[in-house]
Amino acid sequence: MKIKLAEEVKHLTTEQLEELYERYISGEKNQELMEEYGIDAPPNKLVSLFPPVIHESLVCAYCALPLFYKRKSKTGSSYSMEYFCLECEHKEGHHYSRPLVCTCTPCSEKRAEAARAKRAADLEKIYQEYDLEKKVMLKYSDLSFRHKCYLLSLFLMQSESELNRIKPLNNSGSAVDLSPTDNFDNEIILKLHRDSVIAVDACSPFSAFDPSDDFKSFYYRDVFWVVNVSLDGSRRLSLEELFKLVYVELRDGIQLEWEEDLKALVFKLAEEEVAKYLGICLEQLQLPDAPKKTSEVIKEVLNEFSVSEIYYFIKKATENAHLFYAKGKAESRKHAVNTIPSKVLYLATRASNEGWDVYKYNRIYGTERSQLNIVLFDLVIGGGDDIAFYKSPEDLWNNDLYKIFDRSKSNEEAGKDTNCSNCGSVDITIKTDKNTLTLLCTQCGERQQFYASKN
Numbered sequence: 486m487k488i489k490l491a492e493e494v495k496h497l498t499t500e501q502l503e504e505l506y507e508r509y510i511s512g513e514k515n516q517e518l519m520e521e522y523g524i525d526a527p528p529n530k531l532v533s534l535f536p537p538v539i540h541e542s543l544v545c546a547y548c549a550l551p552l553f554y555k556r557k558s559k560t561g562s563s564y565s566m567e568y569f570c571l572e573c574e575h576k577e578g579h580h581y582s583r584p585l586v587c588t589c590t591p592c593s594e595k596r597a598e599a600a601r602a603k604r605a606a607d608l609e610k611i612y613q614e615y616d617l618e619k620k621v622m623l624k625y626s627d628l629s630f631r632h633k634c635y636l637l638s639l640f641l642m643q644s645e646s647e648l649n650r651i652k653p654l655n656n657s658g659s660a661v662d663l664s665p666t667d668n669f670d671n672e673i674i675l676k677l678h679r680d681s682v683i684a685v686d687a688c689s690p691f692s693a694f695d696p697s698d699d700f701k702s703f704y705y706r707d708v709f710w711v712v713n714v715s716l717d718g719s720r721r722l723s724l725e726e727l728f729k730l731v732y733v734e735l736r737d738g739i740q741l742e743w744e745e746d747l748k749a750l751v752f753k754l755a756e757e758e759v760a761k762y763l764g765i766c767l768e769q770l771q772l773p774d775a776p777k778k779t780s781e782v783i784k785e786v787l788n789e790f791s792v793s794e795i796y797y798f799i800k801k802a803t804e805n806a807h808l809f810y811a812k813g814k815a816e817s818r819k820h821a822v823n824t825i826p827s828k829v830l831y832l833a834t835r836a837s838n839e840g841w842d843v844y845k846y847n848r849i850y851g852t853e854r855s856q857l858n859i860v861l862f863d864l865v866i867g868g869g870d871d872i873a874f875y876k877s878p879e880d881l882w883n884n885d886l887y888k889i890f891d892r893s894k895s896n897e898e899a900g901k902d903t904n905c906s907n908c909g910s911v912d913i914t915i916k917t918d919k920n921t922l923t924l925l926c927t928q929c930g931e932r933q934q935f936y937a938s939k940n
Contacts, residue, residue: 488553488571491534493526506535510559532558537569543577545570547591552577608691611700615687622715623681625722625730630746632682633731634865635673636712638663638856640728649724650686651710653693664857665757666764673857674705684713735865744890747865748882752784754858755878758792759783759799763825765851766803772810773818775825782826786833788879795833796846802828845875907931 494502505522509515515528526534537553544551552568552575567578567585576587628636642659643652654663654670663670677683686709693707694700712727722730739747760783763775786795802825810821836843848854854871862873866886873881910928925932 488536490536493524494522494534497522502535506556509535510557512559532556537571540568543568545573545575547575547589548572554578604691607696607700611691611694612687614700615685617684617687617711617713617721620684620713621681622713622718622721624718625714625716625727628682628714628731630740630743631750632677632680633735634750634857634860635677636682636727637731637735637864638860639673639677639710640724640731641860642856644724644728645709646725649711651683651712651724653689653708653710654706656707659856661853661859662855664855665754665761665852668760669753669757671706674710678705678710681713683710685709686711732864735860739865739889741890747861747886750861751873751882751886752787752878754855754861755787755792755873756780756783758852758858758874759787759795762792762796762849762852763799763803765849766799767822770803770807771818772803772806772822775822779826779829782830786829787877789837789877790833790843791845791875791877791880792873793845793847793875794836794843794877795829797844798829798832798836800846801832802826848874 497505501522505518508518509531515531518524519526519528519531524531524534533555535556537555540552540554548570550570550572552570554566554568565578565580567576567580569576570589573589573591575589575592576585578585639651642661642663643654643657645652654674657663664673674683678685685703689703689708693704693709695702695704712722712724714722714727716722760780763779763783767773767775783795786798790798803822805828806815806821806824809815809824810818815821815824835841848871854874858873862871866872872885876885908926908929908931910926
């Protein structure tokens, strides 16, 4: 194989080139050597003009031709070594302790094929790990009230009905948030997944799965979800089918068995809305997160004050913390925010004891009603006018919502006695006429009459 010489040294013989290289390596000045040998080039380019050296044993993996290497400069190190093929430009060797990455066409194609094979194997692992056929379906009758509220909120803002799946939280084009805070969003998704209400869609983006443990883990804000609910345990409901069932049930009136869940959700939403506003105030004042005990104080204060009123306490407490730091009285910003829970509690206690007419804030940008809030208060409860924002959850429960359950219980108790004495049917028609109450069973025709006492 004939080696192509650089234009600047083509006038030199092989012997002259070797002689020149020996003198170069020995330390003679580049400028003087180049003038002597008639080489017209910058002095620092001399070493690059020497022809490469053939390796005695290495051959190209693709061409089966000998590999070459460049001559070392007189100041070069031995930490890197590169061998190359003059025919296909294949390279081998190392840079320091790392193997050299060859960019020749055969090597690039080989790496691409290996990457395709690995991706296919990885995708197969994901499909096996998240195969829906291996998932036990949850029966619709086992869904709690919270499950249904969470699901309907997700359906309304994150649905991909045509693909029968729910979009990731990090891929929302909705104008509203799922819940007031990211933490509550995460809690909702994790609960639905943990309770087998939803399952990971194996067709989620590859980047949504963690390869460090063979894809058994995933990033729950990045994966797509499919519903994992069945009516009879034999067929998984489609997203559209489950949406209709949940929507109709929540729309058609509050059920007695929802009482505990509904009350907890009313209070939880209020707590998270206050937490959201607190976070906005802290960010505006460039303060770090408030201490954990702040959430306990918020829960306590919500027993008497509304979210709207607590905005006032939060505003004052965060501004006080900012001034505490700005005036140099606090050791650090963290020290400053540690005053927030006690300040909120102090203001709330004074407001209660002294009968303050606490200023009611309106919602600001970033604290708009969440989808979950809309589902609970507009669809299920039907309060309207953002009632939960301007009333404390304790007051809302005791004076409005509890009455709903109290009346339902009374009606249920009354209904237990209103059945046919003959066949036991509850399909009874009740008629009143002056002092007479008539019960007519539509099943067997039995008639019962009751008369009011004259006393």
